[in-house]
Amino acid sequence: MTIKHILKSLVTLVLGLTALLLCTQLWRAYELAPWTRDGRVSAQVIRIAPEVSGQVEQLLVGDNQWVAKGALLYQIDRSAYLLAQQQRTAELAEARSVFEQRSSQLNRRKQLGDAIAREETDNAARDLVVARARLDAAQSQLAHAQLDLDRTTIRSPVDGYVTQLRLQPGDYAAAGDTNIFVVDSHSFWVTGYFEETKLPGVRVGATASIKLMGFSPLLEGHVASIGRGIADGNELRSNSGLPQVAPTFSWIRLAQRVPVRIELDKVPAGVELAAGMTASIEVVEAGAATRWRLTQWLQEFM
Secondary structure, eight states: OOOOHHHHHHHHHHHHHHHHHHHHHIIIIIISSSSEEEEEEEOOOEOOOOOOOOOEEEEEEOTTTTEEEEEEEEEEOOOOHHHHHHHHHHHHHHHHHHOOOOOOOHHHHHGGGGOOHHHHHHHHHHHHHHHHHHHHHHHHHHHHHHHHHHHHHHEEEEEEESSOOOOOOOEEEOTTTOOOEEEEETOOEEEEEEGGGGGGOOTTTTTEEEEEEEEEEEEEEEEEOOOOOOOOGOOOBBBBBBBOOOOOSSOOOOOOOOEEEEEEEEEOOOOOOOOEEEEEEEOOOOTTTOHHHHHHHHHHHH
């Protein structure tokens, strides 16, 4: 065998070993490394409903507008509630006047002492107790009327974005019916759906790298929690109460996807978050370097 043939065999062997090593690394990165392309940006949506009913008099926000906590969203017509407040104020003045009258009567009877019957003094004391109760009730009713008046002003409970606005001036706002939604701008997180075969590499507190589909900069976060349950189709019950077990079972068993909550630690400037965005997530295993460059290449070509 000539040197040329030996060198040719060595080159072929080296290339074969290199290809085998590359395939092994690709298999580990794609099948075993804790990463997923199935991620979603989520956020808390505050459902705002008025506590009193009335016609919407003013609407001070627009769709997708950012609002600060405490900002005025809309105003319900106050006319009826102002009248109720005035009525309760008058009733309170009347109750206070009656209470003062009953108090004076009781004091006069006490000063007369034995000059009047004991029964008259006792009756005056009872009348004063009743007047005190009516005064307390009037004060409570006035406070409730004032509270209803204040509730005609609807404000944002959080910093966030008004979304899916369909309310218009002139609409009737019914107490308890949601009519404005605000996405809390401080509540964004990412949910990654990891295959169960990759969960051994996911640990609470581990660093996570997030790549949004629409933005190049990477987001930084950490694993906050791992979901403890997903729905099982075989657990559905029929009308008879018996489980509806599927009659077939796939020969190839596919790994279930388990939700993992990723809290965001750093969002680069220029990245606009919106609930529902898709993301790829890579969890950095303890003592291991990130494989993001490799997994990113795999996402693009596989």
